[in-house]
Amino acid sequence: MAIDLSRISLRPFKLTDVDDFMLWAGDDQVTRFLRWKTFTSKEEALTFINDVCIPHPWRRSICIDDRSIGFVSIFPGSGDDRCRVDMGYGIATKYWGQGITTKAVKIALSQVFKDLPNLVRLQSFVAVENIASQRVLEKAGLLKEGMLRKYTYLKGNLEDLFVYSFLATDSFPVVDP
């Protein structure tokens, strides 16, 4: 049965998210295209939530009924690059293929450009094999700008990446319901 997307929200992480966090951050399928290593212990996860997620400039838990099922992160640039941010996200496999990540990204887009009023460009890099994630970005209204060949190593694999972007001047997607 399709999930009612009005149950989806974004909020900062809390230490009490740790057990829910382990369900998705402890899954190789979820971390496969992330720079994150798969978490293997609750202690590791607690430290990470406390030291990284909570102080992070912009990281949100994707929640269903306020329970953590994934994350969206925005990494600001600095200096000449401060007009742009990088976006990354991941979600528990149980919630794949139901429009949830797309909704979370749409919410993130509208929040980030409000929170960072000088922001001009949000970009996201996606491995060419990660077709589902490319669909998320396309449905959320980002523009595919091109393919960057052999751009970086991801977990020891030299990757071709698609680069997608959204500008402050682009049309913001409707977040429904």
Next chain:
Amino acid sequence: MEVGGNEFTEITLRPLDLSDIDAFMVWATDDKVARFCTWDAYTSKADALDFIKNKVIPHPWFRAICLNGQPIGAISVTRNIGNDECRGELGYALGYKYWGKGIATKAVKLVANTIFSEWPNLERLQALVLVENVSSQRVLEKAGFQREGVLRKYMTVKGKTIDLVMFSLLSTDPQS
């Protein structure tokens, strides 16, 4: 118009040093040369000497583009570390009176022919060019780079957020 035939065998690359300062000043003080670069044209010899001392000499890969042994421009490749060590970024500048003769293209080809063997972990040489800088895009195309796309409002340079064209040459691409 070409000088000396079709091949610029007299175009060579070598390290730039402080004794090249007068030659350096010729292109580095020229607004036409600096126009599409991240740097502003130099206005003092002292600033230019500082640049050579603090940035050029310790640089991982910085060369003077020479015509008959005399520096007429510069070309450089920056390095990355860790997961990004596969990637280097190319930049170049050439004295205005030497434009339109295939010299920059020759210099880029000289770099492409050597950098992948000098840096065995390098897989990708990339270059970012302003969308308005059509001449520089032609240089990269003629040197065998592939145009990958336009990165909209990618960086802020000289107070403006600019659109850049991304080009790349892989170690596995045919060298022209």
